[in-house]
Amino acid sequence: MKAMRKKIKELFANGDVDVVLGYREDPASGEVKASVFKKDEMLEDMVFDERCVQNLVNYLPTLVARYSKVGIVLKGCDGRSLATQLVEHRINKNQIVALGVGCEGVKVGGKDADKCEDCPTSMSPVTDHEIGDKKQKKDPVFSKVEEIEKMSPAERWKFFAEYFERCERCYACRQICPSCYCEICVADQQEPKWIEPSAKLSANTMWHLIRAYHLAGRCADCGECERVCPQEIPMRLMNNALEKAVHELFGVRPGMDPEELPPLVVLSKEDPDTIMGGKHE
Ligand code: SF4
Ligand code: SF4
Ligand code: SF4
Structure with a gap:
């Protein structure tokens, strides 16, 4: 100090x-x-x-x-x-x-x-x-995500649905997150309305999945969303699952290199593009 x-x-x-x-x-x-x-x-x-x-x-x-x-x-x-x-x-x-x-x-x-x-x-x-000291781990560890990956799709859905059901849609997770800064959040948009505002399983599932995808390659795993959630919903699990996928696909971990753009906003000629058909020219 x-x-x-x-x-x-x-x-x-x-x-x-x-x-x-x-x-x-x-x-x-x-x-x-x-x-x-x-x-x-x-x-x-x-x-x-x-x-x-x-x-x-x-x-x-x-x-x-x-x-x-x-x-x-x-x-x-x-x-x-x-x-x-x-x-x-x-x-x-x-x-x-x-x-x-x-x-x-x-x-x-x-x-x-x-x-x-x-x-x-x-x-x-x-x-x-x-x-103070700098300690770094070379290889990423996603121990909790690996446990979830071992579940069958039905078990995984049951696991997450129990949490999604509890979400109150208070948006504390969004307000505390430095990376959640859209002028109009997809959850508040009226025209078109992407997500029902009421707290029910289908709408809550949409909210959590859309938020997790918007944070893919951008979430720095500060854990604040999970810490402030009044319903103790394990949001880091979803964020980490996407962090793991982004690391496996692009070899990138959000925020570790201050010069590197999030991979999902970069179009590279080398991208294996299976949707548009072949590599970009
Ligand atoms: S903080 Fe928790 S309860 Fe509130 S919207 Fe986010 S996930 Fe739902
Ligand atoms: S863990 Fe990720 S999603 Fe949650 S508040 Fe931090 S940056 Fe945002
Ligand atoms: S608070 Fe952040 S920087 Fe400190 S040990 Fe935990 S994850 Fe690492």
């Missing part, structure tokens, strides 16, 4: 940042929350530990609209999320100072977060300054 505070003080002193987005511990409750630190504020309340679970990237668009230079504290998974925002031109890198911090994992509900088991990188792939 000392090294991080020192670096942030330096950034403020040099005028490199107007504000820094980080984590603050409320001294009264001990609760840790996303917070904006201003130059003249004490950095003593700033923390970085297993309680820093929120993905701060979701707050960046609001801050860059207000300030010219924003510093942001990043875990590995959140840095992957930032990388997707940069390649999609949602955020301009010139406005960001990325402070990557070697992450040792976070806890959700008092337990080690599931996402940390399969964590590909403890350090953000986008950094201007790195504090």
